[in-house]
Amino acid sequence: MLKKMTSYILLxxxxxxxxxxxxxxxxxxxxxxxxxxxxxxxxxYTFINTSNKSVESLMRIDTLREAGIGNILVEMxxxxxxxxxxxxxxxNSDPVYY
Numbered sequence: 001m002l003k004k005m006t007s008y009i010l011l012x013x014x015x016x017x018x019x020x021x022x023x024x025x026x027x028x029x030x031x032x033x034x035x036x037x038x039x040x041x042x043x044x045y046t047f048i049n050t051s052n053k054s055v056e057s058l059m060r061i062d063t064l065r066e067a068g069i070g071n072i073l074v075e076m077x078x079x080x081x082x083x084x085x086x087x088x089x090x091x092n093s094d095p096v097y098y
Contacts, residue, residue, distance in 0.1 A: 021046050025067055029076055039066045055079050059087040
């Protein structure tokens with residue numbers, strides 16, 4: 001009975017971990033880790049390392065931009081509020097797929 005209960009607990013923990021990974025972007029920047037809610041459950045861009053990417057290349061990704069990566073970059077000090085607004089306007093209005 002104990003073995004069966006531990007297997008059920010393990011399955012519940014694995015399911016919760018899977019749901020967490022489908023629901024959040026995990027953003028690494030040097031020594032800091034930030035969580036960002038995804039706009040929908042997906043496995044796209046779950047782990048993102050911002051330290052070796054330019055701000056423009058991060059803002060170019062629709063999934064991250066819709067989730068609010070611009071606000072995280074402003075918090076980190078890598079982007080000003082005006083730059084965030086101009087990049088969001090640029091990539092939201094341009095129909096070209098990046």
